[in-house]
Amino acid sequence: MKTRLPGRILLSLLAVLLLSPLPGAFPFSGPIGADQAYAQAVPVPSSDDDRQLMEKSLAVLELDRDLERIASRKDALQKRLDASTLQLKQQEEQLRERKQRAGEALSRYYTGRKDMLWNALFQVRNLGDLFRIVDMMDLLMDGDRKAIAEYRAESEELRSSQAELQRQKAELDAAEQNLLQQKARAEELDRQLQEGIGGSSDPEAAKRQIAQLGEIWQNSGRAEVQAYFRLMSKAMNKLPAWLENHPDYVKLESGGYTLRLPDDALNSFLAEQDDSLKGFQFRFGDGKVQAGGSDGSMSVEASGIYEVVDTPKNGIKFRMDELVFNGYKLPRETMDELLRTFDVGFYPGKFISFLKVTSVQVEEHELVIRFGFSL
Template identity: 35%
Template sequence: MNKHYPSLILLLIFIFASLFPPPVWAEPFTEEEQQILEQSLSIKEIDREIARIEARQQETETAIRQLSAQLAEKNEQIRSSREQAGARIRAYYMGERENLFAALLSAGSLKDFFTVLDYYQLILERDRIVLGKYKSEYAGLVHTKQELEVVSDDLARMKAELQLQRERVTALQQQVDKSLGLSADPEKLKAMIEELMAYWENVGLYELRKYFAALSAVMSEFPDFLNEYEDSLAAEKGGYSLTIRQEELNGFLHRKNELLKDISFTFLENQITVQGSREQLKLKVEGHYTVEHEPENSITFHVDRLLFNGLELPDTTRAELERDFDLGFYPKKIVPFVEATEVMIAQGILVVKLKLSF
């Protein structure tokens, strides 16, 4: 019976290959294919960014309407409070408060004195409440106006960004259409584009974000790195030096998350490369770290280049991943009384200079 096993295995391989054929758009690409697939992928991603901006624009326009309604309501409140406050102030100038004070001084008995005093204090307290309410509502009016100005400025920037992205998509689509028109095999290119778009929408984007989410989760646990590699932190005059070696960082990532066993960091001169592959997905990220001080001192990762299966993704995707996933780390979580002043990347190592900060 064993003699039938090889033929059975071959049959299973044939069936599996027919059910899951290699993608039409798989590497290596010709120069023409590379260009048209990158442009098509950029169109898809910029369209997604346009949808995100449009959604934010709708939210912002709703916020503007709500703030405008609040502003109108506060204007009415402040008009009423202004009238009451004006009446209180006029009373001072017309002598009503002085007359009450005179009545207080001319009271015929101690009982009358305390009666007038209670009445006088009641009036003063009412004046304080009215004037305080006017002051509070005026401050609220000013704050709402400022909020409205900020949100309106955001909306103007969004509209400008939306216009820019729409122009980019139009230009890219024209280039794709032109390339298809000049191609010796436009049907093959169309099939490659369609298959790539389907894979990107259903698998690629999800997997890309899953890797970035895993990296972000592990980087949030970076203080654990020092527990494993205590010699990474060395005392220097006025502070410390943190040296991260790429093989130690990769080992740390692989132990922390099973998914990241497919990923490896490489430290080059002034550059970091993160790459890995699994099944039909191949990912490569090129970036660098900078020291940031706002909103807090941090070593922040910036994505300079992002490749999915050899195809470069646009700046909108890089910006989205930087915005959604934090791949940096925070010195004060490592040593509470230090802050980063400098970060250097060399062959195989990343060095962070830390100064004492009390």
């Protein structure tokens, strides 16, 4: 069943989903010039042991980078905590002053002023006296009410600040614990790496290969991945117009809409947008999204799944299970950094409040996304 207006809405949603590209499909003839960047051949391991050794060397590099990130975050958290602690002390001092003023107001009300005002009321001789007494009572009591209200408001603000300070302390403690754990892991991985180099048949050759691989990844590999994401984002901006000419991908079904996107259709679309996007392929199958590309001197392969989430908001988040650079598996830290930097999640409520994702499935050669109506 072909649809027009609802179809356009969902086609736009799909464009948002794909606007931040799936990790793993990395062409390497992109904007920074991969042919020049990777002129130096990537070392090829002669055995599984050598491959594992090279993968550990990349893991050590990425762990060092992650340690720098965690340490920087810990320092930022410490600075924020110090500033919050100082602010809390200032609030406590202000609250003591407000408390004293509120106490004086209550004391005046309950130990004399009330009786004085009531006596004054009984002594009025005319309507003018009455109005003056009422105005005076309102003025005095308004000041007292204001002092008490300010005390209550600042008491609540102080309690909120104390809770925030505890949350920041917990976050800092978690960062410190994470830093210690990652340091221990890095030290152990480096120990294994050095042990593996020493036990290899040619330690000097192993060191050269490790240095060569690390140089390629650090100097150009990571930057090329970043450049690719930008290139893909530009191409995906053209997807809605392309999909309007292919409305058969949108179906109205019981309870909502379904999008079925074939992998060959996605690959054809991207190849039309830029020649540099012709060097890779998406594949949907076996319950996973898989993508890979090569320019002859460098290759990347990735796989993962989409999951429906309802907290903190409804949508689809991508979870990358594996990332392979020139045949070498990259560690979890690399995948986590990519997903932190590029949110490839999809949250329909941000754009159309009455739709929500109810399921996402990867079928053979198709990505299937079902939408329901939010109540």
